[in-house]
Amino acid sequence: MPTARSIRGLVALLAGLVCGAGCFPLSALLIPEPHGDMEARLRSFPFPPDFLLLGSEKSGMRTNFMAGSPPEVEVKLAAPWSDGRLCDQLRELVASVGTLYPNSWQEEATERYMRQAGTLSPEDRSCHFQAIISSGWRGKLLGIWSYRIDAHGASPSFATKYIDKADCEQLRRQGYRIGNLSSWLYARVECFLPPGYGYARLAIISGHFLADWM
Numbered sequence: 001m002p003t004a005r006s007i008r009g010l011v012a013l014l015a016g017l018v019c020g021a022g023c024f025p026l027s028a029l030l031i032p033e034p035h036g037d038m039e040a041r042l043r044s045f046p047f048p049p050d051f052l053l054l055g056s057e058k059s060g061m062r063t064n065f066m067a068g069s070p071p072e073v074e075v076k077l078a079a080p081w082s083d084g085r086l087c088d089q090l091r092e093l094v095a096s097v098g099t100l101y102p103n104s105w106q107e108e109a110t111e112r113y114m115r116q117a118g119t120l121s122p123e124d125r126s127c128h129f130q131a132i133i134s135s136g137w138r139g140k141l142l143g144i145w146s147y148r149i150d151a152h153g154a155s156p157s158f159a160t161k162y163i164d165k166a167d168c169e170q171l172r173r174q175g176y177r178i179g180n181l182s183s184w185l186y187a188r189v190e191c192f193l194p195p196g197y198g199y200a201r202l203a204i205i206s207g208h209f210l211a212d213w214m
Helices: 004-030 035-043 082-097 109-116 137-141 165-173 183-192 209-213
Strands: 052-059 072-080 126-134 146-154 197-205
Touching: 035 052, 035 072, 035 137, 035 197, 052 183, 072 082, 072 183, 082 126, 082 146, 082 197, 165 183
Parallel strands: none
Antiparallel strands: 052 072, 072 197, 126 146, 146 197
C-alpha cells in the first residue's frame, strides 16, 4: 500500500513532469508554504527585553522551483554588546527553544583564519549557533515536524566593519531610525545600531518538500 510520504512525493514529481517551469502556480497550490507557522514560532521566542528589532524578512519555497532556497524567516536585532554578553544571551535563547547542534561554536572558522592573518582586530568578535526546533501545529499539518535555527551575533565593530559609513550617515540624516525603517533598508540595518550595541541575526529554516517526504 502506498504511504502518505510516497503519495506526496509522487504528486510533487508529477507536477514537475507535466508542465516543467510552467508548474510554478500549480506547485504553489499543491504544496503550501510554512512561513506563517515559522513566524509564529519566532514570535514565541523569549527574546531578552533589551533586544531591539531592526527588521524581518521571509523568503524561499518548499517546491525547490528553479533550484531556489528553502523557506526561511529571519529577524535582525540590536542588543548591548557588553563585552560579549550578547553572544551569551543568544546562545541561551537558542538553547531555551531548541536542541543545540553539538558543533555550535563561538567563532566561525573563517573568522579565526582572518584573525590569524591580522585582518580582524581584537574588538571584532562574533558567534554562531545552530539548533533544531519543533514546528508549530500549522507546520505539522503540512507534514513538517522540525525547523533549523541559525543564529549569528557580532560586536559593534565587526557588525559595521564592511558597511559604507558615508551611506549610513546619509540615511541617518534623512531621518531613518530604529522603529521607522522601510523594508528596502533591511540589508543595511547595521547602519542604525545604537552606540555600544552589537548585532544579531536569527533565522528559522525549513526544508524543500521532497526533502521532507522522501
